[in-house]
Amino acid sequence: MCNHVGHRRAPSIYCILPPHMLKEIAKNGTPAQRSVAIDTLATDHSFRQIRSVQSVLLAPKRGSAVAPVPAVPSAHRTIYTANQTETLPGTLVRSEGNPKSSDISVDEAYDGLGSTFEFYLEIFHRNSIDDAGMPLIGSVHYGQQYDNAFWNSQQMVFGDGDGTLFNRFTIALEVIGHELTHGVTEHAAGLLYSGQPGALNESVSDVFGSLIKQYTLKQTADKADWLIGAGLLASGVKGVALRSMKEPGTAYDDPVLGKDPQPAEMSQYVNTAQDNHGVHINSGIPNRAFCLAALDIGGHAWDKAGRVWYETLNDSHLKPNTNFKSFATLTVSNANRLYGSGSAEAKAVGTAWKTVGVL
Template identity: 85%
Template structure:
């Protein structure tokens, strides 16, 4: 397993809504939507700056002792409300084992954190995000109609959405799984959040976010929608989700949100300095590769395709600067090791990367 010391990792704020989408809203939306998008972009930028300073302070401190891992892994969830402020974590409203509240956001967050914990434990025998029983914390009702959700290396944070473009951000289980998987990547591969490594970071979160949803619904690969953020777009928005893993570039085409810019293969790779050099855009390429491999292998995608990707995430050969080609070769190597070089699984993985032009 490729474990990097916590104080040496580069940490960031991982938001589900990419900057390019918010910038389209700021350009095309109503006056209120434009103000809201600019406020969200400003809040996200401020958080990144604060987190950078906090990370530097942490790096200067000596490492602290770690509490022993409980003998029997179990979820430890705490859901808070920010009461539409930007104070974290806020007021505790539901702790582990407490009954349902009368707040749908609280209960969706609680259930989503639980589903993610259960998936990693049951499928990969991973004890929470850090594989050491990390408590899972979520804050709902963050900000005033805040159009985003994010993982800040410590907890999940959910906005309520503005109601005209986006619904509440607790509504999509795959979004919750996506954001928490950024934490898993931090504790395993440590993929740098820029360029191709950053796009792989985003793709890994999409992959496992989708698998968590599929596992919860007990869907085979051919029955899954392969969408990220299905249900998040408000009524009247021309689109079905934030991203499509099966058909990158087709998730939305809306006068306010713009058109989904994700490429489906390397021939259409987007060279840009925005969005950390396109981490949310070019992730469509490895996303499609995983989807193609999973569909080709068949059955439950988490059982074989998911196993191959998880083993790759934990491969000792993966580095923070790993690019698409190096990652693809590692997935083929792990498929060979797990199932045999001439196996249908290994051939499916190799074929998928060839189809998207990476290998």
């Protein structure tokens, strides 16, 4: 599959926990919870500020040797521990092929990176994030009770959570798949991280994060939970996950976290300057469209609906500033191309977008 090298944007920070949720905690939580939320927000902001500088310093020098791509694609994973500091990558604790450690976070990160690599290779014949054998790096135990996980264009980083609102951020496979898929989108399409293109960026990560979990569990679309961050909310929190692709706006309703703000259709689209103009909020609309299409088509969601979305992500007509309607039109076009004009699959995709009010 041809990647849009020319579309690739400057490296960014993509966090699984949206700022609006952290701001709710900073407003409604206990003093300890508020302190953790404020620290997490500050850390996320600082990382975004220094990222552009790091990308220049760490970029390969012109004329420098480039490691050859292995003839047979294979995962190359390294897991580090930051030891509750904010220094990356930290201390190496597990490399590719090493046995399990005594640290569940290390092993969950290792397995999650492996499941993501396997999914993209087996289903889409994609050789890692960049389709060129990119090594997969993860750092666990980042910061003090850090309530987030993120992809920084070079590696995955996982916080331990505060234990009262959030569990360890390695606990949900779809979160790992979500974050690594931001890397795929960077290399394939370079969707701008703001407004509707940014919400599509987030939605694509949710789609493939969910598919990675479904593929690992060998679930059909009707058996999947369609949740992002299942198991991440600590005991006592009123909610089931960070987001629901099947029913956006229903994932949580908690005195501290607030209520899930995701809309399920365009009539509920949220116009806001926060969260890069609502990238984590309005992603609920394309999320639901994919879920509806996958359920309508039936079977394993990665086989047909997932293929349509992946082909669209790599479509030369997909531009960095693509909006919902343009993306939806491309998915219908690709479904017609893949499965035949007027096919049941193409009709399912078109109907899904019409149901959420995009087409």
